[in-house]
Amino acid sequence: MQNKQLFTVIFGLLLSHFFKAQVTAPSYHSPLGIPLKLSASFGDLRPNHFHMGVDFRTEGKVGLSLYSIEAGYVARIKITPLGYGRVIYVNHPNGVTSVYAHCTKFEKSIQAIVKLYQEKNQLNEIDLVFEPQQIPVTKGQLIAYSGNSGNSFGPHLHFELRDTKTENALHPLVHGINIIDQQAPVPSKLYIYAIDQNGYYINDKKIAFPVIKKGTEYTVATNKIIIPPAFMDGTNKLLIGIEGSDKIGADLSTCGLFENLLIVANDTVFHSRIDTVSFSHDRLINDYCDYHEYKTNNKKIHKLIHKTHNHLDVYKSDPLKIINLKGHDSIPINIQLLDAKKNRSTIKFDLVYRYTLGKIVVDSKPSGLYLSPDSSYYFEDFGNSITLNALSLFEPVKKDIIITKDKIQLGKASTPIFEGAKVTMTPIENTPITKQYIYLAGDKDQKEALKTQLINGKLEASISSLGTFKVGSDFTPPSVSPSNFVAGDTSLKKNSIEWKVSDAKTNISSYNLFINGKWKVLEYDKKNKLLIHVFEPSEKGLINFKLQVKDACGNEALWTKKIRVN
Numbered sequence: 001m002q003n004k005q006l007f008t009v010i011f012g013l014l015l016s017h018f019f020k021a022q023v024t025a026p027s028y029h030s031p032l033g034i035p036l037k038l039s040a041s042f043g044d045l046r047p048n049h050f051h052m053g054v055d056f057r058t059e060g061k062v063g064l065s066l067y068s069i070e071a072g073y074v075a076r077i078k079i080t081p082l083g084y085g086r087v088i089y090v091n092h093p094n095g096v097t098s099v100y101a102h103c104t105k106f107e108k109s110i111q112a113i114v115k116l117y118q119e120k121n122q123l124n125e126i127d128l129v130f131e132p133q134q135i136p137v138t139k140g141q142l143i144a145y146s147g148n149s150g151n152s153f154g155p156h157l158h159f160e161l162r163d164t165k166t167e168n169a170l171h172p173l174v175h176g177i178n179i180i181d182q183q184a185p186v187p188s189k190l191y192i193y194a195i196d197q198n199g200y201y202i203n204d205k206k207i208a209f210p211v212i213k214k215g216t217e218y219t220v221a222t223n224k225i226i227i228p229p230a231f232m233d234g235t236n237k238l239l240i241g242i243e244g245s246d247k248i249g250a251d252l253s254t255c256g257l258f259e260n261l262l263i264v265a266n267d268t269v270f271h272s273r274i275d276t277v278s279f280s281h282d283r284l285i286n287d288y289c290d291y292h293e294y295k296t297n298n299k300k301i302h303k304l305i306h307k308t309h310n311h312l313d314v315y316k317s318d319p320l321k322i323i324n325l326k327g328h329d330s331i332p333i334n335i336q337l338l339d340a341k342k343n344r345s346t347i348k349f350d351l352v353y354r355y356t357l358g359k360i361v362v363d364s365k366p367s368g369l370y371l372s373p374d375s376s377y378y379f380e381d382f383g384n385s386i387t388l389n390a391l392s393l394f395e396p397v398k399k400d401i402i403i404t405k406d407k408i409q410l411g412k413a414s415t416p417i418f419e420g421a422k423v424t425m426t427p428i429e430n431t432p433i434t435k436q437y438i439y440l441a442g443d444k445d446q447k448e449a450l451k452t453q454l455i456n457g458k459l460e461a462s463i464s465s466l467g468t469f470k471v472g473s474d475f476t477p478p479s480v481s482p483s484n485f486v487a488g489d490t491s492l493k494k495n496s497i498e499w500k501v502s503d504a505k506t507n508i509s510s511y512n513l514f515i516n517g518k519w520k521v522l523e524y525d526k527k528n529k530l531l532i533h534v535f536e537p538s539e540k541g542l543i544n545f546k547l548q549v550k551d552a553c554g555n556e557a558l559w560t561k562k563i564r565v566n
């Protein structure tokens with residue numbers, strides 16, 4: 001047994017060595033049969049995640065053939081109402097997995113395997129993993145058809161490359177997908193923030209400076225940024241943020257920044273390159289960018305700082321190398337922006353601080369008044385509690401916490417959390433616990449139902465932001481109404497039957513369709529609130545439809561009807 005393991009390890013090492021050598025120059029087959037045009041690139045900043053692949057345009061259409069970029073085997077197929085919708089993963093012998101998301105359907109023989117599994121297990125949403133011999137594919141083989149399923153707003157192909165072993169997302173344009181790119185990134189604005197020795201904001205202020213082009217390089221007005229003394233607020237450290245875009249491809253699609261360097265007086269203090277991202281680190285983006293600006297003004301500001309606790313693979317320089325003002329300073333700043341094809345832009349200016357710095361405040365956010373990202377916390381009252389682990393917070397948060405019988409209130413819903421935070425709440429009295437759920441009460445009266453579990457007689461939910469949390473109850477079944485026909489119809493001449501579904505308080509948690517008593521596959525298009533069943537050729541004549549839809553609190557809507565299908 002031990003010998004076998006050893007053999008596997010050595011063989012694995014040999015393989016990975018061999019494949020590393022192979023990976024350097026792959027010549028992949030195109031995933032599409034039309035010229036590749038991007039609508040978004042890898043690493044583009046999104047709320048709560050980096051864009052983990054590239055989006056290829058599909059001429060505004062669904063149903064374009066998708067081809068496996070390399071020989072290998074179908075390793076995974078997933079169907080979900082949101083996210084990637086219908087997605088297919090192909091593992092290749094070079095240690096890379098290619099991913100094709102938002103499909104409308106899979107290739108005929110693959111589709112048949114999927115449908116068989118769905119019907120046998122009566123599951124609409126699936127996550128299937130396959131062995132190498134089950135569905136082998138050749139390079140350029142048709143595997144699926146492009147679409148708009150899941151969290152896609154307009155037909156396109158979301159395409160990813162991943163390291164098969166670690167499942168880390170790889171930048172397709174750095175790892176073998178070739179797209180012409182001759183334009184260097186274009187910076188638009190610089191931002192200055194005052195920070196402390198941990199890289200935390202001193203105040204929530206920032207100053208913006210438009211970037212201007214002078215000759216072949218970029219700078220700011222008068223080639224310098226003069227720091228107002230009051231702005232520093234008792235610190236001598238500052239952080240630069242940058243906003244800009246990069247045009248990629250023959251059609252000059254606008255994408256995000258890729259690689260940023262900050263050189264202070266010939267010393268490279270910061271270097272980031274969004275070439276690979278681990279899915280488990282994805283939410284750290286909320287600290288990579290200026291989350292508040294993103295949420296409130298849709299600004300994509302890349303912060304040129306590597307904070308100690310941020311483990312994103314995109315940081316290529318040591319943490320906390322910070323710009324330090326000493327007083328009467330003029331510091332030459334050089335920022336380099338590079339794209340995946342090494343096109344480069346340079347921004348040069350001087351940071352000027354004309355005053356003698358006052359007394360430096362070392363602890364700008366004292367632990368007595370603030371919750372620190374380094375510590376874990378547990379607050380409880382009236383049986384309601386909130387738990388924050390070390391690293392749950394990105395920035396210190398004011399210790400203004402209110403826990404009453406009815407709510408837990410800490411910070412704002414615009415304060416992001418990385419991971420490991422939860423709220424536990426006492427159920428409302430004289431109300432069945434299964435009908436209760438925790439929700440995040442928004443600043444403007446919105447209520448966002450959280451995925452709530454019942455644990456030891458309490459309600460519990462993981463949280464991804466701070467804010468005000470309360471308990472609600474839901475006794476109302478989801479609403480179900482005909483969508484591609486009207487309620488009075490007794491016959492239907494369509495190739496599908498569709499219903500509009502929604503739940504006023506929580507979410508749709510299950511949906512099952514029975515045709516003449518037999519379970520049938522349903523597609524849930526969550527963004528359009530639609531349930532869709534595509535008729536099989538045999539589904540003709542007078543048919544008994546029975547549709548069951550449940551919400552997260554188990555309230556069930558039942559829709560039944562006899563309709564003649566032509």
Ligand SMILES: [Zn+2]
Pocket residue numbers: 040051053054055157158159
């Ligand atoms: Zn995408």
